[in-house]
Amino acid sequence: MDNQSYDVVIVGGAIYGSSLAWWLTQMTGFDGKVLVVERDPTYEFASTSHTNSCIRQQFSNATNIRISQFGAEFIKNFRAFMGGDPEVPHLVLQSYGYLYLADTPEFAATLKESQQIQASLGAHTRHMTREDIAAAYPFYMLDDIIAANHNLVDEGYFDGGTMFDWFKRMAKRNGVTYIHDEVVGMTLNAAKANVDSVTLKSGATISCGTVVNCSGPRANDTAQMAGIDLPVRPRKRYTFIFDAAHPLNRDLPLTIDPSGVHMRSEGKYYLAGCPPDDDPDVAPDDFEFDHSIWLEKVWPAIATRVPAFEQVKVINQWVGHYAFNSLDQNAILGRHTRVENFVMLNGFSGHGLQQSPAMGRGIAELIAYGAYRSLDLSPFGYERIETGQKFVERAII
The missing domain is CATH 3.50.50.60 (FAD/NAD(P)-binding domain)
Structure with missing residues (x-):
């Protein structure tokens, strides 16, 4: 060349x-x-x-x-954007939504303000009380939770x-x-x-x-x-796929827990992820896995928030890199x-x-x-x- x-x-x-x-x-x-x-x-x-x-x-x-609104439009109309070629698959946006949980008045107020901005732009975000959350998703432990934001439109998982x-x-x-x-x-x-x-x-x-x-x-x-x-530097982010002995009776939203752990449905399984508590820049080829993160951070957080997750089994796990703008x-x-x-x-x-x-x-x-x-x-x-x-x-x- x-x-x-x-x-x-x-x-x-x-x-x-x-x-x-x-x-x-x-x-x-x-x-x-x-x-x-x-x-x-x-x-x-x-x-x-x-x-x-x-x-x-x-x-x-x-x-x-x-x-992100354009991103959702693009995903839902993927074949059309790609010229209508019948070989191009349809992409499905599984909209079980993100659920941000607030355990302090300050974060609850931030969520409420953000919800108003999102709604003004046409997003369907709903600000929820503890009672609202319990009614929609009775499997959560909510003793420490004050409020949440959730959106079931154009928000969730895609391929x-x-x-x-x-x-x-x-x-x-x-x-x-x-x-x-x-x-x-x-x-x-x-x-x-x-x-x-x-x-x-x-x-x-x-x-x-x-x-x-x-x-x-x-x-x-x-x-x-x-x-x-x-x-911009590499930062490690951990992901775990787990099976639950007692599956939930409805989709688990992508739940952002105050602990810093997030979790969601993943087909018949569940996904959880987090950064390490000590979150340094790493080398771009450093994918060494810290196995203590599951036992010390992720599992305690998900089992506390969703008591049904006390009995779970990790079936896959990996560490990837964020391109982290400090x-x-x-x-x-x-x-x-x-x-x-x-x-x-x-x-x-x-x-x-x-x-x-x-x-x-x-x-x-x-x-x-x-x-x-x-x-x-x-x-x-x-x-x-x-x-x-x-x-x-x-x-x-």
Whole structure:
């Protein structure tokens, strides 16, 4: 591939690299050559492969709410967005909702305020008293709970793996080139204002009009090649699939417990997850599993909240990585302030899969047309990283 030239070089081919690649093929008038460079085409350790594939409307920031509303529209109309090809499967959004439980007056007030913002944008979030929760879901222990928020419309689980697979398939079908290689260096122009080319591990040099960082938890490693610092690092997140000796008689919402543990139905089983109490940055290849987390944190929390879960058996478990933005746990998007052709799709901190339809579309618009058209994503811009001005979102899991 040496000395080839592409209009857009995308570093990383998982959910964001493939979402962007596909969306670029949907931009009217854009006919640029697009290259996706993926270091591991099995995606075994990609965050995309370890996702729990959930989507929620329950954010406190209006922009995040609108992003997820488009995400729900995209999931429910997936085949139509993919051109109506009968080969494309229908995606089902299983809307059992997120249930945020509040055990303090302060958090209850925050939930109430967030519910009002969500409702003003058309979300169906309901603010619930303890009595409301008990009536809807009598299996919870609620002695310490004051209130909750819940939404049964366009909020729950979907098949994110299939969505990713079809982003990738359709991008290739529409002319995007994918290669198994790794970007190991970037050459900037004399003014340090543009990336002229990327160097691959294979030794090839690729000239580029735009380079896009879709490196997930490795985002800062990629940015450093262009002399840019991103506050994005890998953080471990644990997931457990368990069977219950006494299954519940209805769906378990994606319950956000005050302990920091979340749980939900997973077919005939259940899923629970959490961060470790000590939550340091880790190496991007560190997937060592801490087996004490189940016994010391997860099982006590779920068995306390749902007494029926006193008798459960773990049948699968894994650890994945958040691409954790330590400034404000929200995405970093768009062009760098100095290196003008370096574009970022980074730092999603656990929101990545559900936000990928809207964010991929937005960056495709930015590259093709020079501006966001469908939804203004400028609040996620890199400028706030330089100034330390946080994107305020109170509903972080």
